[in-house]
Amino acid sequence: MIEVRNLKKSFRVHVKKPGLLGSMRSLFVRNWVEKHALKGVSFNVEPGEIVGLLGANGAGKTTLVKTLAGIVYPSDGDVKILGHVPWERKNEFRRQIALIMGQKAQLWWDLPAEDCFLLLREIYSIPRQKFHDKLNFLSETLGITEQLNIQIRRLSLGERMKMELIAALLHEPRVVFLDEPTIGLDFTAQKAIRDFILQYRSQHQPAMILTSHYMEDIKALCKRIIIIREGEFIYDGPLQNIVNTYTKHKIVSLHLEKEISPPNIPHEIVAAEPQFLKIKIPRDQVAPSVNSLLQSLPVADLTIEEQAIEDVIEALFRGEM
Numbered sequence: 001m002i003e004v005r006n007l008k009k010s011f012r013v014h015v016k017k018p019g020l021l022g023s024m025r026s027l028f029v030r031n032w033v034e035k036h037a038l039k040g041v042s043f044n045v046e047p048g049e050i051v052g053l054l055g056a057n058g059a060g061k062t063t064l065v066k067t068l069a070g071i072v073y074p075s076d077g078d079v080k081i082l083g084h085v086p087w088e089r090k091n092e093f094r095r096q097i098a099l100i101m102g103q104k105a106q107l108w109w110d111l112p113a114e115d116c117f118l119l120l121r122e123i124y125s126i127p128r129q130k131f132h133d134k135l136n137f138l139s140e141t142l143g144i145t146e147q148l149n150i151q152i153r154r155l156s157l158g159e160r161m162k163m164e165l166i167a168a169l170l171h172e173p174r175v176v177f178l179d180e181p182t183i184g185l186d187f188t189a190q191k192a193i194r195d196f197i198l199q200y201r202s203q204h205q206p207a208m209i210l211t212s213h214y215m216e217d218i219k220a221l222c223k224r225i226i227i228i229r230e231g232e233f234i235y236d237g238p239l240q241n242i243v244n245t246y247t248k249h250k251i252v253s254l255h256l257e258k259e260i261s262p263p264n265i266p267h268e269i270v271a272a273e274p275q276f277l278k279i280k281i282p283r284d285q286v287a288p289s290v291n292s293l294l295q296s297l298p299v300a301d302l303t304i305e306e307q308a309i310e311d312v313i314e315a316l317f318r319g320e321m
């Protein structure tokens, strides 16, 4: 559904020296630098897949999503979405996609949500009965039927976001771009939106790309993630494999029945108390090492932990892995 080959996007940015003198100089001499926001990325997304796009601020996520949605024209590369080139912005393409940006209101601010939806019904030529059934279903699922007659500007952030979702999905798009759909929302609203996205996925099998800084969104919705750093993909694969791929150790914690002095073992002891030890053990040596620890120490309880997925991803963002 989404095919991307060697996609590049550069922005020409004007730079000026700080201060008044710098401003004066820039009136006469303009200095430009080339900012490479996407440096040749390639990937596919299949029907029913929700791909999580992760990266630090400025990594290139929004530029990628906007290019795929046809809002930004790329510098190079090929993109086909349902067989269409997005930046040609053909009606047939626009009818089949949705772009939801949590940071940007897309609905008409002064109209009640229901009027906004009626306008969208006209724009997308949705048959009357289908529209009403769909709107009833979506608003009931999201629990905002009573707010449909309230002006968008008077809704709470969470209510507005739910209306934005309805507006974007009324025409049943086959490709959905979600850019920070739960930003600033409380836990209940975040969960409602996540459940709703999953429900939409199971009913319509769209291809979805989700960017979010909330790991809870990613864990709940995405089996596959792409990590982007400075315009390049550094990981594209299952979320669950990321810890195995990038961490070489597991952490073994031992609670002891009695006090002992730190034992002489061939692994790094990361924390030691009289009745507690935390040991870093290479992944491939965990089973034999734990076996020998159990035999040599008075172990009361034992836990084996992976490094938290959030920590691994953050380290990847920073280029530390």
Ligand SMILES: Nc1ncnc2c1ncn2[C@@H]1O[C@H](COP(=O)(O)OP(=O)(O)OP(=O)(O)O)[C@@H](O)[C@H]1O
Binding pocket: 011, 012, 013, 035, 036, 037, 055, 056, 057, 058, 059, 060, 061, 062, 063, 064
């Ligand atoms: N219109 C533009 N003109 C110049 N530079 C731009 C423009 N849009 C984006 N950039 C630059 O391209 C880079 C990628 O920006 P982008 O908005 O795609 O990052 P992001 O990963 O979405 O970040 P965030 O998580 O902060 O939203 C940044 O360095 C940004 O400053």
